[in-house]
Structure formats: structure tokens, C-alpha cells
Amino acid sequence: MVKVNCAAMPSTLIESEMFGREKGAYTGALTRQIGRFELANGSTIFLDEIGDLPIETQTKLLRVIETREFERLGSPNPVHVDVRIIAATNRDLDQAVREGRFREDLFFRLNVFPIALPPLRERLEESRCSSGPSSTN
DSSP states (O other), X not given: OEEEETXXXXXXXXXXXXXXXXXXSSTTOOSOBOOXXXXXXXXXXXXXXXXXXXXXXXXHHHHHHXXXXXXXXXXXXXXXXXXXXXXXXXXXXXXXXXXXXXXXHHHHHHTTSOOOOOOGGGOHHHHHHHTOOOOOO
């Protein structure tokens, strides 16, 4: 499983990190680099904090989901991948879609098997168990 924290990557580098780049694609790109999707080919990619993905990258991600291919930065040649995608976020994506911050068509594609977990503060029994051993005298 290849893990990607979408919130931790600078928006200027996320496309290169996810889809790779060719040597000379931009200043400082001295070597060819495969992206996380290519690395996950035949396996699973976990996109953590998908709600923080820039709208421009959402468009490219949607294309990967629909066509199972993408181009590395600086290359017109498609790279074909067979990848299972797991996505997670702490954001309300329904609201983000309504506000235009998350693509509705991408949300539709990712929302195949949703698992919603309420915050720990709403799961009182679990919060008591996770607070550690209690001291009773």
C-alpha cells in the first residue's frame, strides 16, 4: 500500500509527487521520477486528507480513476495503472462540493463504500477506554 498525505504536500509539488515527472519538466527536475500512482500499480493507494487536494489535482485524479492512465509532468505519453484507491478525510465533502471546493464528480467516484466515524467525543464508551488505566482506590 502506498500512502499519500494530501495535506502535507505543498500544492506546487503534489502533482509531481502523485503522477511523476520527466527529467527537465521544470527547473530543478534533474532526473525522471515516478509518482505514487505508478508506484502503487497493481496494489492500493491510500489518499489521506483527500479533502485538502487542490481543485486542479482533483481534475487529474478524476481522469486517473476514469481512464486508469495519466501523463507524468513533461511527458505526452500515457502511463497505464491498475490501482485500488482508498481515501479518507476529516472534512465534510458534501459541504465542500456545495461550496465548489471539491469536485462533485470526483466525490461520486470516491464515495463507493463510505465509512463514517463520529468523533471520539461522540463515542463516550470508546473515549473512556482510550484514556488509559483509571486509578481507583
